[in-house]
Amino acid sequence: MKLNKLLVAILSIAMTVTFVGCGNSEKKTEKTELTILAAASLTDVCDEIKKTYEKKHDVVLNFSYGSSGALQTQIEEGIKADMFMSASLDQMNTLADKKFIEKDSVKNLLENKIVLITSKVQNKVKSLKDLTKSDVKLIGIGNPESVPAGKYAKQVFESLKIWDKVEKKVNMGTDVRTVLAWVESGEVDCGLVYETDAKSSDKVFIKDTARKGLCDDIIYPIGALKKSDNKDKVKELMDFMASEEGMAIFKKYGFYESK
Numbered sequence: 001m002k003l004n005k006l007l008v009a010i011l012s013i014a015m016t017v018t019f020v021g022c023g024n025s026e027k028k029t030e031k032t033e034l035t036i037l038a039a040a041s042l043t044d045v046c047d048e049i050k051k052t053y054e055k056k057h058d059v060v061l062n063f064s065y066g067s068s069g070a071l072q073t074q075i076e077e078g079i080k081a082d083m084f085m086s087a088s089l090d091q092m093n094t095l096a097d098k099k100f101i102e103k104d105s106v107k108n109l110l111e112n113k114i115v116l117i118t119s120k121v122q123n124k125v126k127s128l129k130d131l132t133k134s135d136v137k138l139i140g141i142g143n144p145e146s147v148p149a150g151k152y153a154k155q156v157f158e159s160l161k162i163w164d165k166v167e168k169k170v171n172m173g174t175d176v177r178t179v180l181a182w183v184e185s186g187e188v189d190c191g192l193v194y195e196t197d198a199k200s201s202d203k204v205f206i207k208d209t210a211r212k213g214l215c216d217d218i219i220y221p222i223g224a225l226k227k228s229d230n231k232d233k234v235k236e237l238m239d240f241m242a243s244e245e246g247m248a249i250f251k252k253y254g255f256y257e258s259k
Contacts, residue, residue, distance in 0.1 A: 032233050033060045035080065037071040039087035039220065040175040041112070041149065041194045045253040046085070052249065053240060059233055067175040069146025075100050075225065082228040083237065085220065087112070087176075087194075088148035092221040101223040102231070108258040109241060110220035110250055113195040114152045116208040117183050125190045127208045128156070132165045139169045140179040140191030148218075149176040153192035155215035180204070194218070196254040219258055 038046050043065050050061045064081070066074075072091040075084060076098070084101060086092045089108075095101040118125050124135050131139060142150030150172060157163040173179040176193050183191040184203040198206050222241065224234040240246045247257050 031058050031060050032230055033062060034082045034230055034233055034237065035062045035064065036083045036085060036237075037064050037066070037074065037079070037081050038085040039068045039071070039148070040065045040177045041087055041197055042085055042220070043177065044200050045196070045250055045255065048249055048253075049241065049246065052245075053237065057236070059237070061237070065175075067142065067147040069143075069148075070174070080227070081225055082230050083222065083224055083234050085109075085222045086148070087218070087220055088151065089219055089221055090148070090151075092223055096223065100226060102226055103223075105231075105235070105238070106221050106223040107238060107242060108219050109222050111256040111258050112218040112220065112254075114149065114156060114192055114210040114215060114218065115195045115198050115206045116190060116192055116210075117180075117198045117204040118190045118207055119183055119186050120203060120205055122186065122189060125207055128160060128162075128210070131157075131169075131190070132162050136189050137169060138171050138188040139166055140171050140173060140182040140188035142176050142179055143172040143174065147173065147175055149179070149192070149194055152210075152215040152218060156192065156210045159214040199254045220255075 046063050050063060053061060068086045068088050068091045071084065072095060075081065075095055084092065084095065092101065092106060096103040096106060116125065116128055125131065130136060141153040144150040144154040154163065157166055171182065171188055173182065176197055179191040180193050180197045180201060182188045184201060195209070198204055222238055224231055228234055
């Protein structure tokens with residue numbers, strides 16, 4: 001009899017542990033997952049935003065990076081996501097007008113600059129004026145049709161009245177990080193990228209900065225997708241990004257707060 005009572009007690013404890021374990025497992029799966037489509041130039045800083053935010057909030061942030069134009073297309077084709085971080089107002093405004101983005105949620109969060117970069121072993125290019133020289137054979141920029149950094153680069157060339165002279169030298173990338181990689185490896189003589197991308201690499205030099213007025217102001221807006229099932233969580237994330245703590249992380253990577 002004592003043996004039977006002992007077995008019952010052991011089984012009871014085992015079942016209690018099992019139920020507690022199951023309860024903990026269920027709690028682990030309760031975290032809300034947010035999918036954020038972000039411009040490629042935000043890769044490094046958003047990786048840190050993810051780590052910082054997840055430590056303090058019961059959410060998982062899943063970032064997907066690409067050119068703003070390509071991400072716009074994905075949204076228009078119905079990709080399931082919660083938030084969009086663009087490197088240009090054009091894509092965000094178009095999506096808001098087409099009712100893919102909650103217009104009232106859109107915030108102009110950050111600003112950036114376009115810079116001319118070369119690899120550390122390349123000395124042919126010292127400024128934007130050098131791009132018309134015959135010994136400069138290849139210039140890397142993003143595709144102006146889909147990559148905001150490429151659109152801004154073309155505007156710089158047009159403002160300087162050298163587009164007709166450099167157009168044949170231009171090698172167009174699918175996003176700004178591709179252009180950065182070309183310059184790092186020496187596949188092109190130079191490239192035009194965002195200042196933040198240039199600062200993320202120890203393999204390139206900034207040779208010149210496009211002064212204000214040579215291209216549109218480079219503004220990064222953020223907004224919630226209309227089809228998101230987690231709009232409250234998205235608002236909390238957007239508020240964090242615009243907060244003093246969030247902005248400090250962006251500034252650490254060279255971004256400027258949008259005025």
